[in-house]
Amino acid sequence: MSPDDRKYTEEHEWVMIDGSDDGTAIAGITEYAQDQLGDIVFFELPKIGDSVAHLGKMGEVESVKAVSDLFSPINGTVTEINEKLLDHPELVNEDPFGEGWIIKVAMADVTELDSLMSSQDYDTFIAGL
Amino acid sequence: MQQGGNRQTEKLMLERSVPGRVGVVLPDLDVPAQPLPDNALLRDDLALPELSEPELVQYFTGLSLKNFSIDTHFYPLGSCTMKYNPKINDEVAFSPGFASIHPMQPAEHSQGALELLHKLQGFLGEITGLPAVSLATLAGAHGELGGMLMIRAHHLANGDTTRTKVAIPDSAHGTNPASAAMAGFDVVELASDEQGNVDLNALRAVSGPDLAGVMITLPSTLGLFDTHIVEVCNIVHEAGGLVYGDGANMNALLGRVKLGDLGFDVAHLNLHKTFSTPHGGGGPGAGPVCCTNQLAPYLAAPIVSQNGDSYEFSTPAKSIGKLSGFHGNFGVLVRAYTYIRTLGDAGIKSISGNAVLSANYMMNALRGVYHLPFDRTCMHEAVFSADFQKERGSSGLEIAKRLLDYGFHAPTMYFPLIVHEALMIEPTESETKETIDAFIQALIDIDQEVTDDKDLVNNAPHTTPVARLDEAKAARQPDLRWQPEAAD
Numbered sequence: 001m002s003p004d005d006r007k008y009t010e011e012h013e014w015v016m017i018d019g020s021d022d023g024t025a026i027a028g029i030t031e032y033a034q035d036q037l038g039d040i041v042f043f044e045l046p047k048i049g050d051s052v053a054h055l056g057k058m059g060e061v062e063s064v065k066a067v068s069d070l071f072s073p074i075n076g077t078v079t080e081i082n083e084k085l086l087d088h089p090e091l092v093n094e095d096p097f098g099e100g101w102i103i104k105v106a107m108a109d110v111t112e113l114d115s116l117m118s119s120q121d122y123d124t125f126i127a128g129l
Numbered sequence: 130m131q132q133g134g135n136r137q138t139e140k141l142m143l144e145r146s147v148p149g150r151v152g153v154v155l156p157d158l159d160v161p162a163q164p165l166p167d168n169a170l171l172r173d174d175l176a177l178p179e180l181s182e183p184e185l186v187q188y189f190t191g192l193s194l195k196n197f198s199i200d201t202h203f204y205p206l207g208s209c210t211m212k213y214n215p216k217i218n219d220e221v222a223f224s225p226g227f228a229s230i231h232p233m234q235p236a237e238h239s240q241g242a243l244e245l246l247h248k249l250q251g252f253l254g255e256i257t258g259l260p261a262v263s264l265a266t267l268a269g270a271h272g273e274l275g276g277m278l279m280i281r282a283h284h285l286a287n288g289d290t291t292r293t294k295v296a297i298p299d300s301a302h303g304t305n306p307a308s309a310a311m312a313g314f315d316v317v318e319l320a321s322d323e324q325g326n327v328d329l330n331a332l333r334a335v336s337g338p339d340l341a342g343v344m345i346t347l348p349s350t351l352g353l354f355d356t357h358i359v360e361v362c363n364i365v366h367e368a369g370g371l372v373y374g375d376g377a378n379m380n381a382l383l384g385r386v387k388l389g390d391l392g393f394d395v396a397h398l399n400l401h402k403t404f405s406t407p408h409g410g411g412g413p414g415a416g417p418v419c420c421t422n423q424l425a426p427y428l429a430a431p432i433v434s435q436n437g438d439s440y441e442f443s444t445p446a447k448s449i450g451k452l453s454g455f456h457g458n459f460g461v462l463v464r465a466y467t468y469i470r471t472l473g474d475a476g477i478k479s480i481s482g483n484a485v486l487s488a489n490y491m492m493n494a495l496r497g498v499y500h501l502p503f504d505r506t507c508m509h510e511a512v513f514s515a516d517f518q519k520e521r522g523s524s525g526l527e528i529a530k531r532l533l534d535y536g537f538h539a540p541t542m543y544f545p546l547i548v549h550e551a552l553m554i555e556p557t558e559s560e561t562k563e564t565i566d567a568f569i570q571a572l573i574d575i576d577q578e579v580t581d582d583k584d585l586v587n588n589a590p591h592t593t594p595v596a597r598l599d600e601a602k603a604a605r606q607p608d609l610r611w612q613p614e615a616a617d
Contacts, residue, residue, distance in 0.1 A: 036549075038526075039601035064600040065543045089605065129549075
């Protein structure tokens, strides 16, 4: 079961308001995504200040199996990246919903979250894959 | 496979070195001695290993016995076509007339070599139905780049500057998107339909005035022949685009289907796959580009043309230029020519027949044991999923590793990306029924092992010179260079 405190995309990203109440969202990839990728060995992440677009490419993730694009779940501007991932990409394998978060984004419009999948919808979605 | 020795104590050549030990005696000087000026010496002696001749022979022979190759084992690496490389190819390539000529020798002194290249161009043009051929590109992806640069040059020559997009199915070879991007195009991925064909609606949606072309792998990396292929070509042509063919899987079509007849405009062949030249560390490769007469002026230089009784190198009128030094990998081209001449028309046709028969025989024998996500008649390879085994705790990776213990090379894993736990298996046309049966039995046995003794599978391989490697550590903390141990 995916945590129900956040929203999901069909590209297997999660996103949630980080609690700071200023429209900053925190995003990462899901447990399903890390399991499919296998051992992650490298991240290429956007820079602070970069614009990201809903389902637009924001970086790359390389695992022992393949290199895959990372997509942004939302529109906005990158305010922080999880720099720990640059030396410890395995954090995403170990704790994708927590320590393995990927970016923080100042959202252009927080109501955008309403259009994403709930945890229940996402779990149904991955069950059908 | 285990050839003795102890993996813990085996030393590298540099670690075996003993100062002053000598393994070679240099031949006598056959030119007048010329003393070097002091300032011509760039550095002190290099730290080269000092070994006796027997030590050297034992070292390299030991390494060679650990080698895994098509001359020692079955190698079912999907989409790589690791088939047997007939020895006659080498015998011909080693003939002094081919092996000892210099690429800067005047064309009139190497007419035999040029004639061979010209005939090979003709054979490949005939086989693909794309009559204009350049042999200059040195690998599959290199051919792709050449072909995509030709498509770009064609559109630009027509003043068509808006065609920036190239559409590529999700079942294409993994190099295709990179080649299109290298040639300056934006890549759009095309979904496959439920049959594994290109989704025609998705194709229609991207076929407009900004479409430069599509890159189609036929058969696809699902091992399937796209039954809509003629319509795919028509849709792209009607939109003003061109169709690129990735010919890496051409051993499925040889002598039966011509890409030009289907509507392809330009394609590459992998001589190191389809035409039995060395492959996989034993290269170099060759990826000739074949195209329609319409695109011929853009081919990479040089091509060989016939002028009366003699042959000469020429540069096509609007050539994209040179993509390699000299004339491509000539020794490889001799081997491919030899292969074609050895087989002849009927032999060429039997290649595709046997490739497709072997793959379907294997697929049918394993149906039910391994999941077949696209269960229809396949071409030269079949893509299974290890979903059934993963439910019991062993993934495709584990099964691939366990196959090593049975003396088989692992299949291609986790590709194409649209199949979960993909195991892409190409038996190739050169293996016997007995070998393929043994391989099928190994996969059936491993499936049983997943049920009976999962740890045996998940910790494999057990019999290879080194056991399970930590691939994640190797990628995260690569150790790229040998360094002497620090002196105490």
